[in-house]
Amino acid sequence: MDDEMIVRLYWNRNENAISESSRKYGAYCTAIAQNILQNRSDAEECVNDTWLRAWNAMPPHMPSVLSVFLGKITRNLSFDRFRRIHREKRGGGSFDVVLDELAECVSGSDDTERRWEEKELKEEIDRFLSRLPKEQRYMFILRYWYADSVSDIAERFRTSANNVSVTLSRIRQKLKRDLIERGFDV
Amino acid sequence: MKKEELFEALGDVNANDVRKAKEYKRHKTPGWVKWTAIAACAALLVGAIVGIPALGKRNRKQAEGSVKTVSAAYPAPVAANLDAQAFLHGDEHWNWWNAYRTKVKASEDLQNGIDGYYAAIMREVLPAEEENTVCSPINIYIAFAMLAEVSDGNTRQQVLDMLGAPDIDTLRSNVSALWEGNYADTPVFKSLLANSLWLNAKYQYNDETLSRLSEQYYASSFLGTPGSPEMDEALQEWTDKHTDGLLHEYVKEMKLDPATVLEIVSTIYYKAQWTELFLPGNTTQEVFHGTTGDTTVDMMHRTDMLGVYRTDTFTSVGLNLFDSGSMYFFLPKEGVDVNALAADPELLAATRYSVDNEKWSSPLVRLSVPKFKASSRTDLLEIIRSLGLTDALDPALADFTPLTTDRDDLYLSAAEHAAKVEIDEQGVTGAAYTALDMEKGAPEPDEEIDFVLDRPFLFLITGRDGSVLFSGIIRNIG
Numbered sequence: 001m002d003d004e005m006i007v008r009l010y011w012n013r014n015e016n017a018i019s020e021s022s023r024k025y026g027a028y029c030t031a032i033a034q035n036i037l038q039n040r041s042d043a044e045e046c047v048n049d050t051w052l053r054a055w056n057a058m059p060p061h062m063p064s065v066l067s068v069f070l071g072k073i074t075r076n077l078s079f080d081r082f083r084r085i086h087r088e089k090r091g092g093g094s095f096d097v098v099l100d101e102l103a104e105c106v107s108g109s110d111d112t113e114r115r116w117e118e119k120e121l122k123e124e125i126d127r128f129l130s131r132l133p134k135e136q137r138y139m140f141i142l143r144y145w146y147a148d149s150v151s152d153i154a155e156r157f158r159t160s161a162n163n164v165s166v167t168l169s170r171i172r173q174k175l176k177r178d179l180i181e182r183g184f185d186v
Numbered sequence: 187m188k189k190e191e192l193f194e195a196l197g198d199v200n201a202n203d204v205r206k207a208k209e210y211k212r213h214k215t216p217g218w219v220k221w222t223a224i225a226a227c228a229a230l231l232v233g234a235i236v237g238i239p240a241l242g243k244r245n246r247k248q249a250e251g252s253v254k255t256v257s258a259a260y261p262a263p264v265a266a267n268l269d270a271q272a273f274l275h276g277d278e279h280w281n282w283w284n285a286y287r288t289k290v291k292a293s294e295d296l297q298n299g300i301d302g303y304y305a306a307i308m309r310e311v312l313p314a315e316e317e318n319t320v321c322s323p324i325n326i327y328i329a330f331a332m333l334a335e336v337s338d339g340n341t342r343q344q345v346l347d348m349l350g351a352p353d354i355d356t357l358r359s360n361v362s363a364l365w366e367g368n369y370a371d372t373p374v375f376k377s378l379l380a381n382s383l384w385l386n387a388k389y390q391y392n393d394e395t396l397s398r399l400s401e402q403y404y405a406s407s408f409l410g411t412p413g414s415p416e417m418d419e420a421l422q423e424w425t426d427k428h429t430d431g432l433l434h435e436y437v438k439e440m441k442l443d444p445a446t447v448l449e450i451v452s453t454i455y456y457k458a459q460w461t462e463l464f465l466p467g468n469t470t471q472e473v474f475h476g477t478t479g480d481t482t483v484d485m486m487h488r489t490d491m492l493g494v495y496r497t498d499t500f501t502s503v504g505l506n507l508f509d510s511g512s513m514y515f516f517l518p519k520e521g522v523d524v525n526a527l528a529a530d531p532e533l534l535a536a537t538r539y540s541v542d543n544e545k546w547s548s549p550l551v552r553l554s555v556p557k558f559k560a561s562s563r564t565d566l567l568e569i570i571r572s573l574g575l576t577d578a579l580d581p582a583l584a585d586f587t588p589l590t591t592d593r594d595d596l597y598l599s600a601a602e603h604a605a606k607v608e609i610d611e612q613g614v615t616g617a618a619y620t621a622l623d624m625e626k627g628a629p630e631p632d633e634e635i636d637f638v639l640d641r642p643f644l645f646l647i648t649g650r651d652g653s654v655l656f657s658g659i660i661r662n663i664g
Contacts, residue, residue, distance in 0.1 A: 028208075067208075068201040075197055083190065102196075103189040122198045129199055138207035144196050145204055155287060156211055158461055159506050162539025166493040166548040186187040 003066040010058035017058075018051040025067055029074040035147035036078040036095050042085075046077040053077070075145070098147045101168065105176040106186045121184055128178050132171065139164060140171050253410035253420045254387075258400055260380065263371040273373040282372055283509070286650075293367025293651035296360055301534050303327060303350040304654045310569045311603075312528035312644070312659050316477050318560040320605040320658035322454055324364060324649070325379075326566070329452035331361045332381060332403055333578070333598070336395055336448065336589040341577040348573045362402060367651040368454075375509040376457040377649065380428040381405040384421060384442060384449035386412050389592045405450075413444030421451070428453040436563050436604040447596055448589060456647070456655055461506035464488050464555070464611050474556055475641040476662035483556040483663045485640070486611060492551045494635065495536035500527055500644075502536040503551055503637050511648035511655070512537070513609070515555065515639055524642040524659055537648050549633035556639055558663045561606035570601060607647070607656050 001020050009017035029050055033043035050073045063069030082095060129137050135157065142148040142156070150168075154161045179186045265278040273279050304323050311321045327349060334345040334357055342354065351357035370377045381403050385391060387410055399405040408424070410417040418441050425437045432455070442449055464486035472485040495502045499522045504512040514537055518524050527533065532545075539546060567579065577583040584597040639660075647656040 063201075065201040065205050068204045071204070072197055072201075076194075079190075079193065099189045099193060102192045106187040106189055106192050108188055118195065122195050125195060126198075126200055129203065135210075137203060138210045141199060141204055141207040144193065145199060146208065155283075158508060160504075160512060160539070162504070162546075163493055163506065165539055166546060167491070170491070170548045184187075186192070 007058060007062065007066060010055065011062075018055065021051055021054060021066075021070060022047075025070050028067055029070055032071050032074045032146055033078040035149070036075070036082050037085075038093050038095060042081060043078070046074055046081060049077050050074045071146075094149060095147055098143065101172060102144060104169075104172050105179070121179075124179065124182055124184065125175075128175055136167060136171055139167055143168055253408050253417050255406065255408050255420075256400065257406045258381070258404040260378075260404055261369060261371065265373055268373055270373045279372070279374075286370065286509075289363075289366040290650045293363040293649075293653065296363055297652040299356075300327070300350055300360065300653065303348065304534060305529075305531075306348075306573055307569075308533070308654075308657050309529040310572060311564055312657065313525040314659070314661070316661060318562060318658060318660050318662065319564070320560050320562045320607050320656065321564060321603060322605045322656050323654040324368065325452055325454045325605070326603055328361060328364070328379065328381065328403070329450055330570075330575075331357055332383075332399060332405065332450050332452065335399055335403070336450075336586055337578060337584070338587050339577075339585040341583070341585040344575045344577055348570065348575050358402060364651075364653055365404070368649045368653060368655070370509065372509070374459065375507075376455065377510065377655070378428065378453075378455045379404070380453045380455075382424055382451045383407040384412070384417070384446065384451065385409045386447050389447060389590050391590050392588055395588045411444075412442035412446035412449075417442055421449070425451055425453060429455050432606050432608075433561070433604050435561070443599075447593065448586075454655065458507040458510045461508050462488065462490060466611050469557070469611065472554070472556075472640060474663050477642060478662050481662065481664040483558070484610075486555050486557060488553045488555075490551060490553070491548050492553070493539065494547050494549060494551060494637075495532075495545050496547070497530075497532050497536075497545055499530055499532075500536075501635075501637065503553065504537065505553075507647075509650070511650045511652065514646045514648070515637070516644040516646070517637065517639060517641075518643070524644060524661065527644045528659065533644075533646070534654075537646060537654075538652065547633070549635050552634065552636045552638075554636075554638040554640065555609070556660075556663055557610040558660055559606070559608040559610075560658055560660055561604065562658075563602060563604040566601035566603050567598075605656060605658070607645075607658055 001024065006017055006020045006024070009020060026047060029047045030043055033046040034040070037043050037046065050070055053073045054070055057073070061069070086096075129140065132140065139153055139157065142153050143150070150161050150164050154164045157164065176186070264282045265273045268278060307321070307323050307326055312319045330345055330349055334342050334349070334351075334354060337345060346352070346354065346357060349357060349360075351360060365379055368377050369379055381399070383396070383399060383405050385407055396407060400407065406424070408417070408420055410420070421442060422437050422440050425440060426434055429437070465488075468487040469484050470487065471482050473480050474483040474485075492503050492505070498519065500516045500518050502514050502516045504514040506512050516527050516530075516533070516536070518527055535543070535545075571579060577585070578598040581595045581597040586596040587594075589596070642659065642661045644659045645657065646654055649655050
C-alpha cells in the first residue's frame with residue numbers, strides 16, 4: 001500500500017492503518033529501536049508504541065515522508081527508554097558509543113542560560129548537513145539518526161570501517177567548529 | 187549542552203535526507219564497472235622435494251607420456267552469465283555479498299595471529315637495490331601450510347613457527363578461513379586461489395594426506411613422470427591457467443626435476459577495481475625519480491578526502507577496492523630508505539584503523555599515483571632458512587613421512603615465488619563520471635596534503651579481511 005493511502009487510513013480513523021504501517025515499516029522501525037536499545041523485547045515494545053503514537057498524531061499531522069515520520073517516533077521512544085534504563089548503570093553498549101562520539105561535539109555542561117533557541121540549532125544542523133558532500137551527509141545520518149553500526153555503514157558504502165570512522169570523526173569536528181563559529185556555545 | 191540533547195536535536199534533520207540515507211547504496215553508481223584497476227597474481231613453487239639425484243633414475247616407462255589428474259572442486263563462479271552492470275543492479279550482488287561478508291568476518295578475527303608472519307616475510311623478501319620487488323604473503327602462507335601437512339616432527343614445527351601457528355589444527359582453521367574470506371569469483375571482483383600437487387608415479391603416497399590436501403586445500407593432483415615433457419607441459423599449463431598467463435615469463439621456465447617426489451604449486455589471481463576511479467583525462471606525463479635515474483611515467487591523479495597515516499618514517503594513503511580490501515601506498519619521508527620501510531614496525535598498523543591512534547587523519551589529499559607494472563621472482567630457500575625453517579632443507583633431518591614412507595632422504599630442494607602487480611586505468615567506460623562526490627558549496631577541509639608517488643615507494647594490497655595479498659617496492663618504472 002502506498003504511503004498516502006496509509007496516512008489516509010490514519011486520518012479516517014481506520015485501524016487497518018496500524019497493521020499496514022506495521023507490515024510496511026515494522027522492520028525499518030525495529031532496526032532503529034534495536035540500534036538504540038540493543039534488546040529485542042524492549043525494541044518491540046517501542047515499535048508497538050510507535051503505532052499508537054502515530055495513531056494519536058494523525059490527524060492533525062500529515063507527514064510528507066511516512067517512513068521517517070514513524071522512524072522518528074521510534075527513535076524518540078527508544079531514546080527515552082534507553083535513558084530510563086541507563087539512569088543508573090551506564091557505558092559499554094554500542095549505542096553508548098554513538099552518544100560518546102556525539103559528546104565530542106558538545107561541552108557536556110548543563111547550560112541553563114542558553115542564548116539560542118532549539119529551533120535555531122536544528123536549522124543550523126540542517127544547514128551544516130546540506131553543505132556536506134552527499135555521501136558524508138548520509139554517513140552521518142546513518143550513524144547519528146539511525147544509530148547504525150560503523151560496520152553496517154561501511155558495507156553500505158562499499159568501504160572499510162576505517163574509512164567510515166575517519167570520515168565520521170572528521171564530520172564531528174567540523175560540526176563542532178561550525179556550531180561554535182555560528183555562536184552556539186554548545 | 188549534553189550529548190543526549192544533541193542526539194535529540196539531530197532527530198529533526200531533513201526527512202528527505204533521512205529517507206535517502208537509508209536507501210543509499212554506493213554500488214548504484216553505474217558506468218565505471220568495466221574499468222580494471224589491478225590485475226595481479228603470484229605463483230609459489232615449493233618445489234621438488236627430491237631424493238639424492240644419483241638415485242633418481244628414471245624408469246617406469248609405462249608411466250611416461252601420461253599424467254593422471256584429479257582436479258579439486260573449486261567453488262563455481264557467481265553470476266557467470268551476467269555482465270558487471272547486470273550483476274551490480276540485480277539481487278545477485280547483494281546475495282553474494284551477504285554470504286561473503288560472513289566469511290570475511292571469520293577470517294578478519296584471525297589476522298592478528300598472522301601479522302607476525304606478514305611482517306617477517308615482507309622484511310625478508312622486499313629489500314633490494316634496483317629491481318622492483320613484489321610478493322604475495324598470503325600465497326606463500328598457503329603453500330607452506332601445505333608443506334606443514336606433508337611434514338612431521340621438528341620439520342613441521344619449524345613451518346608452524348614460521349607461519350605463527352601454535353599447532354597444525356590452528357593452521358588448518360586459519361587456511362580454511364583465509365581461503366573462504368579471500369575466494370571470490372564474480373563479474374566485478376576476482377580473487378582466485380588454487381593449489382596443486384605434482385606427484386611421481388614411482389612412489390606410493392599416503393592417501394590420508396593427499397585427501398586432506400585435496401579437500402581442505404582444494405589441491406588438484408597430477409601423477410606422472412617428473413622430467414617428462416608431458417608433465418612439464420601439464421605443470422606450465424595449469425599454472426598459466428590459474429594465473430591467467432600473467433606470469434608466463436616465469437612459468438615457461440618451470441620444469442620438474444626427474445628426482446621430484448612432490449612439487450606443491452599454489453597460485454592467486456586477483457583483479458579488483460578502485461571504488462573511486464581516476465579519470466583518464468587527468469593522467470599526465472610526469473617524471474619518476476627512480477633509483478637508476480629519472481623516467482617519464484603516466485601519473486594518475488585524484489583529489490579526495492582519504493584516511494592518511496603518518497609516522498616519522500612514512501606517510502601512507504589507502505585506496506579502497508570494490509568489494510575487496512584496499513591498496514595502501516607508503517611514501518618514505520625524505521632521507522628514509524625505501525628498503526627500511528619493509529621492516530617498519532608500523533607497516534601493518536597503517537592498514538588497521540584504530541580510533542585511539544593519533545597518527546590517523548583524513549585531510550584532502552591531492553593524490554598522484556603512477557601507472558606501473560611490476561613483477562619479480564624470488565628464491566625462497568635462503569629466506570625461509572633465515573626464518574628458521576632449516577630441517578626441511580636437510581636430507582638428514584627433514585621428516586616428510588606423512589607424504590610417503592617410500593624414501594627417508596627427502597628434503598625441500600627448491601622454493602620459488604613469482605608475483606606480478608599491475609595498476610592502471612585501462613578500459614575505462616563512462617568516463618564522464620567524476621571521482622569527487624563533492625557537491626557545490628562543500629566546505630573547505632582544514633588540511634590539504636600532496637601525496638605524490640614520484641620516487642620509490644612501498645605498497646600493500648589487503649583483502650577485505652585484512653590479509654596481506656600482495657606487497658612490493660617500486661623503485662623504477664618503465
